Amino acid sequence: MSRKLKRYFWLILSGSLILLVVLAAIFASVLTPYDPLKIDPLRVLQPPSAQNWLGTDEFGRDVFTRLIYGAQPSLIVAVGATILAMGIGVILGVLAGFFRGWIEQVLMRLVDALLCFPPILLAMVVVGLLGPGVLNLVIVIGILYSTTFARLAYASTLQIKAMEYVTVAVAVGVNNRRLIWQHILPNILSPLIVQASLTAAATILLESGLSFLGLGVVPPTPSWGLIIGAARNYMYQSPMYVVWPSLLIALIVLAINTFGDTLRDFLDPRLRKWL
């Protein structure tokens, strides 16, 4: 019983942390009196104080304000890209696993080939050539991470399709569309949901990495990667300026990963024993 409680504890703790960041991003304008973009040349690189909890940046903007506004693009990209990846991946994977034959060969070899590229490299090239921005990031990252979903959906579909109840459904003349919607999809959902939360974490890492390189969110819009990239240049004058966004991003990714891992333990009892 205490073990179960402990599992709930981590799920609830990581879940509330994620919720906190999401709420902070949504209600950013209520939470802070400052404008994330307004430049104040008289208050540049101030240390933390009662007015500026985490100090100010190189343009005199409040760092705390920039951080909570900076969550917006990261979360939009994370949610958008994950949904897109899941949509594309599940369609490809289920089609390949359900119809087999040449569809399977074409789709899965395409997925294999996409998996050969380190995601960040391909994302850099496409964003670098198409231009940065939130929408481009969502599309590129969504397509890149659809491969994992495709593989997962493919493997689960094969597994489910071999089950007796599917054979029976085919025998009594259930049509393909109904088979996929009513028998396959509901049964492959739980690993996909776990994968979605892990992908969201990976997406935040990738988006912030690209923004850090200057290939993601366009300044002056605040974004965590951009803030760290800018703060790096002022490490001598104001070392804590770079520490805050670094801690924040590590913490939120840790929370999402923990959430995904504990969720998996709940959904897949076989994995529980060693955790």
Add this chain to the structure above:
Amino acid sequence: MGEWGEVGAILLSRFLIRRLLISLLLVLLVETIVFSLVHLLPGDPVMIILGSERTPDPKTVEAVRVKLGLDQPLPTQYVRWLGGLFQRDLGNSLVDGSPVWDTLAERLPRTLELVTVAMILATLIGVPLGILAALRWNRATDRILSLIGAIGISSPVYVVGTLLVLAFGVTWRLLPVAGYTPITDSWVEHIRRLTLPAITLALGPMAIITRMTRSSVLEVFHQDYVRTARAKGLRERIVVTRHMLSNALIPIVTVIGLQMGTLIGGSVLVEYIFNWPGLSTLLVTALGRRDYPIVQGVILTSASLFIVFNMIVDMLYGVLDPRVRYS
């Protein structure tokens, strides 16, 4: 023994050849994707060569286009590009006209050095830590290692790198924060400049290797042959190294190989932070200048490396675990 050894060898060689063919096919597919990607995206290389400020003379534009072979239909260009690969010809840089192949040949060893050193570090520290965690299962040591591992996996490389620079370079001034010294100039300076980027790159895979080692050692922990070995009165050290590790090795080797591939991606940000003149810094500058042939070359090299690493892992897998060869 003799007969079975022969059958095994034949199966193994068939397995290796098939794996090699699959890899070659993948490389070809990847090359096609790279080619189409660069040619389908907007942006005209001719305008980049001529400079985009003024509207250039149409005749000059046409001349450059012919010179670069861009007047040919796409399939012809594709075949020509593919043929060039076999003659170590990946085209020339649009910016300074130097052969892309030579630039890559100069940059690649530096990236490989960084990735290899990071991987060795990660393995040398990760595997023992994983064994330790497994042997102290569910006790304080295990808990602490798990927590550190979770933090390691969740911290982006550029955050780790930036914080290491802040600590070792800015605050304590122990190590240089960026740059590269050829080993022929001074090997001490070379290693000093390699230290921080290698550690930065190593942390993520180290955490993953620790985790994998822990769970695969735990997996064999309760197997009958381990209990038998203990019951025979073998010393704990022998039980751990001979009986447990040799069987836990397969998943560990796999994860190490897969991480080699991931590290090529991770090295992008690390090279950028520490100004390490490898493939990735080349890619960042080439993207800024829209130097397509270089971009094409870097992506192709990285993807091929990735495929080669995966192939090696699969082959090792076949060698370590005879069951794989039959499938």
